[in-house]
Amino acid sequence: MIAEISAKPVADDACYNIAAVERDTGLSKDTLRVWERRYGFPNPVRDHHDERLYSLPQLEKLRLLRLLIDYGHRPSKIINRSTEELSQLIAARAPAQSAPPEIEAIIDQLLRRDVEGFRAALTQNLMRQGLLQFVTHTVTALNHWIGEAWLAGRVAIFDEHLYSEHIQNILRNAILAEPGGGSAPRVLLTSLPGEKHRIGLLMVEAVLAAEGAACVGLGTETPVIDIKNAAPAYGVDIVALSFSSAITQSAALAGLAELRALLPQGIEIWAGGGALARARKAADGVLLLRSFDDMRYALARWRVENSRR
Amino acid sequence: MIAEISAKPVADDACYNIAAVERDTGLSKDTLRVWERRYGFPNPVRDHHDERLYSLPQLEKLRLLRLLIDYGHRPSKIINRSTEELSQLIAARAPAQSAPPEIEAIIDQLLRRDVEGFRAALTQNLMRQGLLQFVTHTVTALNHWIGEAWLAGRVAIFDEHLYSEHIQNILRNAILAEPGGGSAPRVLLTSLPGEKHRIGLLMVEAVLAAEGAACVGLGTETPVIDIKNAAPAYGVDIVALSFSSAITQSAALAGLAELRALLPQGIEIWAGGGALARARKAADGVLLLRSFDDMRYALARWRVENSRR
DNA sequence: GCTATCATTTGTCATGGACATTCATCATTA
DNA sequence: TAATGATGAATGTCCATGACAAATGATAGC
Numbered sequence: 217m218i219a220e221i222s223a224k225p226v227a228d229d230a231c232y233n234i235a236a237v238e239r240d241t242g243l244s245k246d247t248l249r250v251w252e253r254r255y256g257f258p259n260p261v262r263d264h265h266d267e268r269l270y271s272l273p274q275l276e277k278l279r280l281l282r283l284l285i286d287y288g289h290r291p292s293k294i295i296n297r298s299t300e301e302l303s304q305l306i307a308a309r310a311p312a313q314s315a316p317p318e319i320e321a322i323i324d325q326l327l328r329r330d331v332e333g334f335r336a337a338l339t340q341n342l343m344r345q346g347l348l349q350f351v352t353h354t355v356t357a358l359n360h361w362i363g364e365a366w367l368a369g370r371v372a373i374f375d376e377h378l379y380s381e382h383i384q385n386i387l388r389n390a391i392l393a394e395p396g397g398g399s400a401p402r403v404l405l406t407s408l409p410g411e412k413h414r415i416g417l418l419m420v421e422a423v424l425a426a427e428g429a430a431c432v433g434l435g436t437e438t439p440v441i442d443i444k445n446a447a448p449a450y451g452v453d454i455v456a457l458s459f460s461s462a463i464t465q466s467a468a469l470a471g472l473a474e475l476r477a478l479l480p481q482g483i484e485i486w487a488g489g490g491a492l493a494r495a496r497k498a499a500d501g502v503l504l505l506r507s508f509d510d511m512r513y514a515l516a517r518w519r520v521e522n523s524r525r
Numbered sequence: 526m527i528a529e530i531s532a533k534p535v536a537d538d539a540c541y542n543i544a545a546v547e548r549d550t551g552l553s554k555d556t557l558r559v560w561e562r563r564y565g566f567p568n569p570v571r572d573h574h575d576e577r578l579y580s581l582p583q584l585e586k587l588r589l590l591r592l593l594i595d596y597g598h599r600p601s602k603i604i605n606r607s608t609e610e611l612s613q614l615i616a617a618r619a620p621a622q623s624a625p626p627e628i629e630a631i632i633d634q635l636l637r638r639d640v641e642g643f644r645a646a647l648t649q650n651l652m653r654q655g656l657l658q659f660v661t662h663t664v665t666a667l668n669h670w671i672g673e674a675w676l677a678g679r680v681a682i683f684d685e686h687l688y689s690e691h692i693q694n695i696l697r698n699a700i701l702a703e704p705g706g707g708s709a710p711r712v713l714l715t716s717l718p719g720e721k722h723r724i725g726l727l728m729v730e731a732v733l734a735a736e737g738a739a740c741v742g743l744g745t746e747t748p749v750i751d752i753k754n755a756a757p758a759y760g761v762d763i764v765a766l767s768f769s770s771a772i773t774q775s776a777a778l779a780g781l782a783e784l785r786a787l788l789p790q791g792i793e794i795w796a797g798g799g800a801l802a803r804a805r806k807a808a809d810g811v812l813l814l815r816s817f818d819d820m821r822y823a824l825a826r827w828r829v830e831n832s833r834r
Numbered sequence: 835g836c837t838a839t840c841a842t843t844t845g846t847c848a849t850g851g852a853c854a855t856t857c858a859t860c861a862t863t864a
Numbered sequence: 865t866a867a868t869g870a871t872g873a874a875t876g877t878c879c880a881t882g883a884c885a886a887a888t889g890a891t892a893g894c
Contacts, residue, residue: 234878239718240748246846249879254844265853267878275750290888292843329759331741374755377715377743388694389701406686409548432640434686439549446683450638543847555877558848563875574884576847599857601874 231269241278255295315361326375338386347390347426351419352508387418394425401453401518406434408471413460416489420456423508427515444478459489468492472502540578550587564604624670635684647695656699657735660728661817696727703734710762710827715743717780722769725798729767732817736824753787768798777801781811
């Protein structure tokens with residue numbers, strides 16, 4: 217055990233309207249109302265004009281519910297349990313085993329809230345390993361274990377925010393530092409609307425940059441039509457899309473099919489990430505990448521196939 | 526005139542359900558339905574089960590409407606004008622004048638889709654001016670003029686995406702390069718849920734870093750409760766929040782009041798950004814910053830007041 | 835063990851009514 | 865003149881309830 221977090225806010229009279237709860241929990245207003253209708257929870261008081269006012273404990277329980285549902289529980293089975301039981305469910309889900317020591321050492325800095333030490337630990341690892349190793353091993357492992365630590369209640373949400381920001385800093389810095397502007401192929405990097413995770417995208421960009429490809433990063437959540445317009449404008453050879461597990465597999469595959477139909481055949485589409493881990497195959501003409509090694513292999517193949525221009 | 530963009534997508538049968546329109550326009554489902562009820566626009570066709578399906582032209586007109594409303598027009602006055610008239614209104618708003626030459630030179634690289642040249646131009650400006658000047662003058666001006674260029678139809682959405690990514694790269698790189706880990710005060714930087722603009726936040730971080738403060742950046746969209754928990758955990762003196770004009774002023778002020786009630790008095794709250802430009806004052810105990818100079822002044826004041834510990 | 839079929843759960847959408855807030859206008863006061 | 869206040873129209877958000885599609889789980893059959 218490394219550190220305790222004090223996650224209990226104090227204010228009791230604080231009341232939140234339905235829009236605030238939607239913002240803070242990610243549960244839509246419709247969902248909140250229909251849960252109340254069907255299951256009797258949450259059961260907010262009403263203000264003088266019959267509008268819902270949620271209490272802080274309700275809001276906290278809603279967040280736990282959201283989390284458990286994301287991890288596969290069904291709403292009706294857990295919605296009427298107490299907040300304590302829900303916390304136990306979450307704790308039970310995460311195996312108590314800890315990460316490899318070198319990873320644990322970095323997480324430890326985060327748990328100590330030692331911002332400077334955390335940054336130094338990351339930088340030191342990057343220097344020792346080089347960008348490629350750092351991304352494919354250290355960052356991959358950190359993503360996994362910080363997720364686990366969060367489930368186990370060891371790190372708070374804001375620690376994850378901080379982690380995400382710092383990894384971005386380090387990766388963007390390393391990408392800029394890669395020698396040369398990059399040559400062929402030219403790769404457009406982005407994600408579809410709804411997919412907000414930036415780290416996966418940056419990891420891809422880092423690997424490509426380390427391999428000497430030219431990257432055009434558009435950030436997250438580019439509508440399909442905009443990707444279709446951007447690809448020829450920037451003269452890219454490949455469009456690479458990242459899908460975290462925040463999005464459903466069917467949504468990812470539908471988006472890929474739509475994009476494939478819009479893009480000219482000469483432009484390849486590469487897709488990878490957690491949401492596609494269990495997919496057998498994507499639409500025709502979409503290359504599914506299950507690992508960074510897959511991607512490096514695909515890159516080598518592309519270069520062979522396009523070697524004589 | 527510098528470049529032509531081909532912004533007209535082809536797909537005509539493409540139909541969007543109400544959730545997709547909400548995502549792409551930022552207009553809530555309730556608003557879309559009530560506009561239809563009151564003004565007769567948008568008037569989507571229905572699928573076999575009476576659900577709305579919006580066409581691409583409708584979606585484009587809605588985006589124009591959203592933009593004009595953000596700029597002060599009233600919905601009822603403009604909602605029944607044609608898409609062309611709306612475009613003219615927008616063009617009328619955007620003065621045809623162009624940016625100062627040094628800014629225009631950078632935008633020019635973006636319009637040429639010359640990714641490497643664009644990055645080089647930014648880096649060169651940063652080197653020549655230093656971080657503080659670069660942020661308070663060049664980046665501020667670029668934000669403004671790229672917005673104008675978008676209104677005038679000179680740059681596409683994906684160009685803005687690319688701009689945002691590259692500015693992030695440059696700023697994060699520069700922040701990491703600032704000497705020393707920073708000392709007092711320690712500042713927590715983030716935005717409230719709904720506020721996704723990252724550049725403003727990074728600009729603030731850059732200025733603070735240049736002035737030698739210690740920054741703890743949590744990225745965008747941190748719920749109020751998490752800010753309340755994070756501030757003591759990281760031992761910060763100040764919580765700084767950024768509000769772009771994507772959020773309404775009243776929402777910003779409400780969030781600030783809520784946060785002020787939760788945070789201990791010893792921790793200051795600083796707030797700034799476009800959404801607060803017209804605000805007279807925020808909640809008691811919230812410092813409104815209207816410019817980067819304001820912030821530097823506030824920083825100096827804080828240091829004087831806390832000089833003997 | 836794997837696939838196909840059926841039942842249940844669950845989130846999203848629709849309708850129409852209501853009202854709090856915001857905005858524009860005009861009169862009034864310092 | 866500029867700031868303040870009052871008034872009425874506009875605008876967005878919320879509510880209740882009903883309905884159904886998509887996702888999930890269970891069951892039967894090969």
